[in-house]
Amino acid sequence: MPGPGRDGARRNGSDDVNSRVRIEVPADSGFGLEHLPYGVFRPLGGPPRVGARLGDSVIDLAVALDDPMFAQPTLNAFMTQGPRCWREIRERVRDVAEAELPAGAVYPLRAVRLDLPIQVGDYVDFYASLDHATALGRMLRPDGEPLLPNWRHLPVGYHGRAGTVVVSGTDVIRPYGQRRSDSGAPDFGPTRRLDIEAELGFVVGAGSALGQPIGTGEFADHVFGVALVNDWSARDIQAWEGQPLGPFLGKSFATSLSAWVTPLDALSQARIPLPPQHPEPLPYLRDAAGWGLDIAVRVAWNGQLVSTPPYRRMYWSPAQMLAHLTVNGASTRTGDLFASGTISGADRGERGSLMEMTWGGAEPLEVNGVQRTFLQDGDEMVITATAPAVGGGRLELGEVRGRIAKAA
Incomplete structure (x- = not known):
């Protein structure tokens, strides 16, 4: 049986296994050497395998690094190796990406199919935006306090459905x-009230044992990277069933995840202090490392930009979310996904859900000349984001896209 190098060269249409290519990347690409996100792709007629994106090309890591760990249908085998391995591999990928690569290790992005990059273990969704929680509170409780008494004391969340x-x-x-x-x-x-939630997801690489909480200072030892998320929401179903318990069928039908996972190290220039937290969180939630992130999100509805939510305003950090998720002794596993909840800002043009943008349907948006509130069949939503890159410029997170199909 031929090794991955031969197989990759043949599948890529090259008869010369010794031929080499160099990937040219435009200076303004959001997928340059400072980024190199990971995903899982399928070459035409080939099995799924792990790749890194550089510009508009995909590097087959099983071939480029001559490592069978990447001839896998998910990132899980790589992620379970832990942060030391993640950093070593990232340096190796940078080194080979800067040089000439075997022709069989390089595929045009347009010529491959992208798969779900991880085997999802558990899925948890948080509610970490003060602006989002306040807006919903004003809609749902117009005569009361927008925030419930616990909101400023802990990152509120719920367990979702990993299989969807x-x-x-x-x-x-x-x-x-x-x-x-x-x-x-x-x-x-x-x-009748199908909605989006523009979120940032965090992928657990190195799990933790039952009964062993993860402290806020251990966040980078466990989280492999980030990816954009759209947590689709059926607001009318959610409103009826969520009395008194939290989200269930109104959320569990679909959650879209980007095909590309950005390594945590690629976001080092995006790190910023958290907004002030009052009152001061309990000791287990104090985030001395300050895992605020300067990530600018964009939401497009049928090709029209309708919102630019700023992640930098999120009240609870991902380190605090993970600490709270595990403080009761809950274990984590490679491939666990937890998401930030809707990313929103203070202004209408910064809201991350249609519920907020249209104020529950009372204030329609004009989309391509038509007044709109919630999603209709055939609508397409695309969420993208950028962040400051190491060395200047901005990196582009992998998009998350979805089109609404008619009810079955």
């Missing part, structure tokens, strides 16, 4: 469920 996390580009089928009718009684049918 799908890769960017997968159609989202409009879900069915119970909704409250005008009479106040429930009826059943497809959601």
Whole structure:
């Protein structure tokens, strides 16, 4: 059986296994050497394997590094090796990417299919934006305090459904469920208030044992990288079922994840202090390392930019989220995914959900000349983001895209 180098060269259309190529990357590319996100791709007629993106090309790491750890259908085998290995591999990838690569190790991005990059273990979604929580509180409790009493004391979250996390580009089928009718009684049918939530996801690489909490200072020892998330939401189903418990069928039908995971080290220039937290969190939640992130998000609806949520305003950091997630002794596993919750800012043009952008449907947006509130069949939502890059410029996180399909 031929080794990965021969196989890669043949699948890439090269008969000369010794031929070499150099990847040319435009200076303004968000996928340069300072970034090198990881994903899983399928060459035409070939099996899935791990790659790194450089410009508009994918580097087959099993071939480029001559390492069978990357001839895998997910990133999990690599991620479980831990932070020392992650950094060593990142340096090796940078070294080979700067040089000429075997022709069989390089594929045009347009010529491959991208798969879900990780085997998701557990999925947890948080509610970490003060602006988002305040806006929803004002809508839902107009005569009361916007924030519930616990919100400033802990990162509120819920456990989602790992089996319905799908890769960017997968159609989202409009879900069915119970909704409250005008009479106040429930009826059943497809959601009429289908929404998005623009979020940032954090991928656990090195897990933790049952009964061993992860401190905020240990965040980088466990989290492999970040990826954009769209946590699709059926607001009418959610409103009826969420009394008194939290999200269930209104959320569990689909969560879209980018095909590219940005290594945590690539975001070193994006690190910023957290916004002030009042009152001071309990000791286990104090984040001395300050894992605020300066990430600028963009939300496009059918090709029109409708919002630019700023991640830098998030109240709770991912280190605090992970610490709270595990403080009761809950274990984590390679491939666990936890997301920030909706990223929103103070202004209408910075909100990360249609619920906020349209104020519950009362203030429609004009999208391509039409007044719109919630998603219709055939609509496409695309979430993108940029962050400061090492050495200047900005890196581009892998997009998360989804189109709404008619209810089954």
